[in-house]
Structures are given as structure tokens and as C-alpha cells.
Amino acid sequence: MSTHRRGAFIVIEGLDRAGKSTQHARLCQNLENQGHRVKRMRFPDRTTPIGRSIDAYLKGESQQEDHVIHLLFSANRWETAASIRTAIEEGTTVVTDRYYCSGIVYSAAKGRDDLSLKWAREPEVGLPRPDLCLFLDITPEAVAKRGGFGNEKYETSAMQKRVRELFYELMQLPDGQEIKVIDAGRGIEDVERDIMERVLRMMAQTKMTEGLES
Numbered sequence: 001m002s003t004h005r006r007g008a009f010i011v012i013e014g015l016d017r018a019g020k021s022t023q024h025a026r027l028c029q030n031l032e033n034q035g036h037r038v039k040r041m042r043f044p045d046r047t048t049p050i051g052r053s054i055d056a057y058l059k060g061e062s063q064q065e066d067h068v069i070h071l072l073f074s075a076n077r078w079e080t081a082a083s084i085r086t087a088i089e090e091g092t093t094v095v096t097d098r099y100y101c102s103g104i105v106y107s108a109a110k111g112r113d114d115l116s117l118k119w120a121r122e123p124e125v126g127l128p129r130p131d132l133c134l135f136l137d138i139t140p141e142a143v144a145k146r147g148g149f150g151n152e153k154y155e156t157s158a159m160q161k162r163v164r165e166l167f168y169e170l171m172q173l174p175d176g177q178e179i180k181v182i183d184a185g186r187g188i189e190d191v192e193r194d195i196m197e198r199v200l201r202m203m204a205q206t207k208m209t210e211g212l213e214s
């Protein structure tokens with residue numbers, strides 16, 4: 001019986017403007033250069049009908065009740081769940097730009113009594129779990145120096161401050177076990193090197209085989 005090596009599932013997380021998309025692109029390229037097959041994904045995926053509703057909400061073109069937008073963000077992940085599982089089983093490494101940690105933390109950061117971290121995690125239960133979640137950490141002050149926030153819904157310093165606190169809270173819970181903090185306040189190449197080291201270490205340590213061992 002031959003062993004079948006499955007793909008890894010890696011998530012890049014962080015605050016708005018922390019450099020997630022920059023590092024996502026570099027990590028995918030670096031893995032491909034090493035011979036890995038890579039599936040690139042991002043959340044929200046603004047291209048689906050649900051994603052277009054989310055896009056309009058983030059741009060302030062439409063309103064949504066807080067629980068409703070939370071469930072739409074989650075549904076936008078569930079739309080892709082089967083394709084993530086298939087890719088991993090086929091040996092492709094899946095790398096996403098944001099995932100359910102953002103989903104849980106950003107909604108809980110609104111500070112409503114009826115939208116706690118505990119409530120916010122429920123719709124995410126059952127989604128494919130990442131092998132590694134890299135949290136690109138940067139202070140709100142350092143982010144502001146990067147050209148400032150754009151005009152989207154959550155891009156205010158009060159919101160970002162609360163989001164950062166909640167990411168650290170999540171890391172203490174069972175849901176946050178695979179989160180590793182990356183100092184994203186350094187130069188692009190330094191962050192890139194750190195991320196690649198973490199990914200290679202995870203790949204070496206994780207049992208990436210499926211089914212019976214030979």
C-alpha cells in the first residue's frame with residue numbers, strides 16, 4: 001500500500017493593511033518554486049453572489065444587521081469548503097488570505113452582548129481546519145504610517161485595536177491553537193523569510209499522509 005501525501009492548509013491572518021495580501025502572494029510563489037501545487041484563495045471571496053453582498057456592505061453601499069453579515073461571511077467560506085477538502089486530498093497545498101479567525105474576531109469586536117466570540121464561532125464549526133494560521137501582527141500606529149486605512153467599514157483605529165485584542169484572546173482558546181504570531185512591522189523580505197521558515201517547520205512536523213501507511 002503506498003502512502004499518499006496530502007496538501008497542507010495554511011491561512012494568513014492579521015489586521016487590515018498588515019501586509020496579508022503581499023505575503024500571501026509571496027508565500028504561494030515560494031511554495032510553487034519549491035515544487036508544491038498551490039491553490040490560492042481569499043476571504044471574503046467577493047466574486048460569488050454572497051461575496052458581492054459582502055463587498056457592498058464593506059464599501060458602505062448597503063446595510064446589514066450584525067448577525068446577518070456575520071452569517072454571510074461564514075456562508076462565503078462554506079461555499080468553498082468542499083473545494084478546499086478536495087484540493088488537500090489531491091495533494092495541493094491551499095493558502096488563504098484570511099479565514100474563520102477573521103470571521104469570529106471582527107464580528108465579536110463590535111462589542112455586542114449578543115455577539116460574543118462564543119456565538120461568533122458556531123457557524124464556523126465543521127469548516128476545514130488549517131494546519132497553520134500565521135497572524136501578521138502590527139500595531140495600529142505602525143499601520144497608520146503605511147498610508148493609512150481605506151474607506152471600508154472596519155478600517156477605524158478603535159475597531160482595529162479591539163480586533164487585535166480579540167486575536168490574542170482567541171490564541172488562548174482551543175480554536176486558536178494553530179495561530180503563530182509573525183511580527184509584520186518589519187520589511188517585506190524579513191516577514192517573507194519568517195513565514196517561509198514557519199511553513200517549512202510545520203510541513204516537517206505535521207503528519208501529512210492520508211490512509212494506510214506502507
Ligand code: T5A
Binds near residue numbers: 014019104146154189
Ligand atoms: N472580515 C473578513 C470580516 O469581518 N469577517 C470575515 O469573515 C472576513 C473574511 C475585508 C474586511 O472584511 C473583514 C476584515 C476586513 O476589514 P480584506 O479584503 O482582506 O478584508 O481587506 P484588508 O485586510 O483591509 O486588506 P488590505 O488589502 O487592506 O490589507 P493587507 O492585505 O493586509 O495588506 P497589503 O498586503 O495589501 O499591504 C497594504 C499596504 O502596505 C504595503 C503594501 O505595499 C500596501 O501598500 N506593505 C508594506 N509596507 C511596508 N512594510 C511591509 N512589510 C509591508 N507589507 C505591505
Ligand code: NA
Binds near residue numbers: 020021097
Ligand atoms: Na488584503
